[in-house]
Amino acid sequence: MIDKVLILNQDFSAIAVCSVPKAFLLVYLDKAEMVAKSPGNFLHTVSIAYPVPSVIRLQHYVRVPYYGIALSRHNVMRRDHYSCQYCGTAKNLTLDHLLPRCRGGKTIWQNLVTACSRCNSRKGDRTPEEAGLKLSKAPRKPSLQSFLQLHVDTHNQDWRSYLGMEV
Numbered sequence: 001m002i003d004k005v006l007i008l009n010q011d012f013s014a015i016a017v018c019s020v021p022k023a024f025l026l027v028y029l030d031k032a033e034m035v036a037k038s039p040g041n042f043l044h045t046v047s048i049a050y051p052v053p054s055v056i057r058l059q060h061y062v063r064v065p066y067y068g069i070a071l072s073r074h075n076v077m078r079r080d081h082y083s084c085q086y087c088g089t090a091k092n093l094t095l096d097h098l099l100p101r102c103r104g105g106k107t108i109w110q111n112l113v114t115a116c117s118r119c120n121s122r123k124g125d126r127t128p129e130e131a132g133l134k135l136s137k138a139p140r141k142p143s144l145q146s147f148l149q150l151h152v153d154t155h156n157q158d159w160r161s162y163l164g165m166e167v
C-alpha cells in the first residue's frame with residue numbers, strides 16, 4: 001500500500017509529499033482534488049470505501065517559500081541511495097565528512113557522504129584521496145525536484161509525469 005502522496009500546487013508543480021491520511025483529509029475537506037488514485041487501495045468506513053490518493057492537486061495556488069532540503073542524517077542517506085559512496089555496500093552505514101571536522105570540515109551537503117563503518121574507519125581523519133578511497137559520485141545539495149524523484153519507486157510510478165521524468 002502507498003504510504004506517501006505527492007502534493008501538486010494549483011499549477012501542477014510539485015511542492016511536497018505527505019501521508020495518506022493528510023492527503024485524504026485535504027480531498028475530503030475540498031481543499032484539494034485527487035489527480036491519481038492508488039490502484040486497488042481503499043480507505044474503508046462502515047459503509048463506504050474511498051480510493052487512496054497517490055497524487056493530489058490543491059484547489060488554490062499556495063505560495064511556498066523554498067528553504068531547501070533539510071540537512072539530516074536520513075536525507076543524506078536518502079540522497080546517496082542508502083549505500084556506501086566508497087564501496088557500494090548497504091550495511092552498517094554511517095555519515096562521513098570528506099574533509100574531517102578536526103581539520104576544519106563543515107557539516108554541509110557538499111562535505112557529507114554515506115559510508116559504511118569499515119570505509120569510514122579506513123579513511124579516519126584523512127581526505128578520501130589521502131586514504132586511497134574513490135567516491136562513486138561527488139556530493140551535492142539536492143534540489144526539491146531531485147529529492148522528490150527519490151520517492152518514485154514501484155509504489156508510485158504515476159508521480160513520474162508530474163516530476164518531469166520519463167513515463
